[in-house]
Amino acid sequence: MADFVQKTVNKTAVRDLSVPIADVTSFNNLIETVIEDNPFGCVGYTGSDGQPVAAVVRNREHYTAKVNFLDGEGKRVGNVSLQSPTIAAFEANATEALANAALEAAMGGEAVRNGPGETYYCQLKCHDPSGDDYYVTFTRKTVRISSYQDDAIRDAVETWADDVASLE
DSSP states (O other): OOOOOOOOOOEEEEEEOSSOOOOHHHHHHHHHHHHHHOTTOOOOEEOTTSOEEOSEEEEEEEEEEEEEEEOTTSOEEEEEEEEESSHHHHHHHHHHHHHOHHHHHHHTSEEEEOGGGOEEEEEEEEEOTTSOEEEEEEESSEEEEEEEOOHHHHHHHHHHHHTOGGGO
């Protein structure tokens, strides 16, 4: 019987943030800065389909809006969570839930957005000059580096994150 032979060593590292990222605009600005400024020194490449691929790209993302329904005494009588594939859909869905009189009536309370309870998730795919792909995943409360092999990748991301006030 043949044995399994390890071919690669993929690592994961996580930074827990001391304060959650304040809002979706701040979150998106952070993501756009990484994509535009490329602080990790990633490089573009040609994909298997022959098309150029940028050095850093959004790989996966979703955003969850939360709306609570409060009775006349301020007690929560219901809530809804709306997971959306983009920030635009996130905002539109939250606005729709807040303005939905039939939903308010069914829940028996006034619709109020629960900003602190909302979640954001964006995974960036990064292409290292060595040819390896790795991922940097942002949430409101963490930054995760995954599928990297060389500790220099973790060091580069960590050095950058140390200089970003919202990532302390």
